[in-house]
Amino acid sequence: ASGQEVVKIGLILPMTGPFASTGRQIEAAAKLYMRQNGDTVAGKTIQLIVKDDTGVADITKRLAQELIVNEKVGVIAGFGLTPLALASAPLATQAKVPAVVMAAATATITEASPYIVRTSFTLPQATVPMANWASENGIKKVVTLVSDYGPGIDAEKAFTGAFSAKGGQVENLRVPLANPDFSPFLQKVADAKPDALFVFVPSGVGAQFMKQFVERGLDKSGIKLIGPGDVTDDDILNGMGDVALGAITTQHYSAAHDSPENKAFVEAFKKANNGMRPNFMAVGGYDGMHLIYEGLKKSNGAGGEALVNAMKGLSWTSPRGPVSIDPQTRDIVQNIYVRRVERVNGELYNVEFATIPNVKDPVKAAK
Ligand code: DHB
Structure with a gap:
């Protein structure tokens, strides 16, 4: 609705270059999640801003900085490769902006900032x-x-x-x-x-x-x-x-995972993307959006540390199966x-x- 406060999500992904499949999968999944769940959460309008870092860490860092300073995003998200997540971690900490890691999977990443929460895997x-x-x-x-x-x-x-x-x-x-x-x-x-x-x-x-x-x-x-x-x-x-x-x-994820949630996810994802099959990156992006939505509901729309705290301990049924966010490590617990x-x-x-x-x-x- 007009006049409603906006929460911007800066989604930084490799959309071109050798790791573009990761960006393509995550962007498609994030957009699908928003189409299915609307763009109003806790009385705020969610706006997704997608940026292409081409898989280069210096570019990820510059884009994260611009998104935080100029766009005043409430969340940065994406991070297609480990060096891209690590380059952005200090910015999340300085600005107190939650960073949802949807792809990168080196174990130590969540230790690089208390504002990082991860929906991929290690x-x-x-x-x-x-x-x-x-x-x-x-x-x-x-x-x-x-x-x-x-x-x-x-x-x-x-x-x-x-x-x-x-x-x-x-x-x-x-x-x-x-x-x-x-x-x-x-x-x-x-x-x-x-x-x-x-x-x-x-x-x-x-x-x-x-x-x-x-x-x-x-x-x-x-x-x-x-x-x-x-x-x-x-x-x-x-x-x-x-x-x-x-x-x-x-x-943690196969498109063949046998559950009603996954059948619905795969069917909707393929339909929206010319038959493209979702992979584990897509599910990381889809669950990352779910985490942001549910976190905002739990924090009553508050951002920063309150949002990170709200994300800790959340659990839900993902297309991959049952998952939760470990409150101690901010990593995802999953089958x-x-x-x-x-x-x-x-x-x-x-x-x-x-x-x-x-x-x-x-x-x-x-x-
Ligand atoms: C990372 C990237 C990948 O594409 C993957 O499959 C696993 C890990 C990474 O850079 O962390």
Whole structure:
């Protein structure tokens, strides 16, 4: 209504560049959430402002600064990659503006500012169940191959720690994040002949990895593909072909998750976006908007510290399953599912076959 006070949400995402799929998924999900839930919350009008940081941390930081100072946003949100979230954290703290991290997933991010609340996941949270599944299913020797930055190193450490504690043997390889050429690393994997190759690459990069996996003949090597679910992300999975069949991953979201909430979400998301399938980034964005809406309701429209405090402890049923915000860490507590890539009605999906309920970030839980 006219005259109503406005709460602006500054959504900063990589809309162009190598990580544009993350931005496209989150923007689509945030807009879907607003269409479904309206733009009035606690008597205020919600206004979404989307900015493209191209995946470059200096740009994220400048945009966050402009949004806070010029637009006077009540919330900054998005953050497609770990360095982008970390660059913006001090601004959230200085300005006392809540920052909702919808994508970035290095465990330490929530410790960078008391104003950060996260609706994505942490790599250790998704990865420890993978190590347990591998050791319980006859896998004895693993090579890990991860993108060489925060979340990749988190995944490598979480897997290596949990798998070797159960007597498994692990060798670690790291590939550069920018313009990765996987082939020399895949040659090392072929020579090492492990039972399984554990892979972490950020969302969107899995297609390129799979192409080189086939080019090196690793699809015919008998080496099993495992990892957190980023490599078989729903945005690109169906384009990978039969090479992806049988890959086992652990993660918090599959478009094939069998619940009424998820069926409704997937159907509405596809309908609004020319058939695009939502991935785990989309669900992080959708739940991030839900967190902002429900937080504002609980704070009676107040922002700043009152809004962060209102977000702590909230729980709801997400398309991914039951979730809550850990009041101590401001991270999301959620089920992690073990999934296998299968063909369902002609399309490739991560089909969930086991659930580890209410998983907290294990790094912070151990402190
Ligand atoms: C991060 C980015 C991703 O695309 C992903 O799948 C996981 C983590 C990150 O930079 O934190």
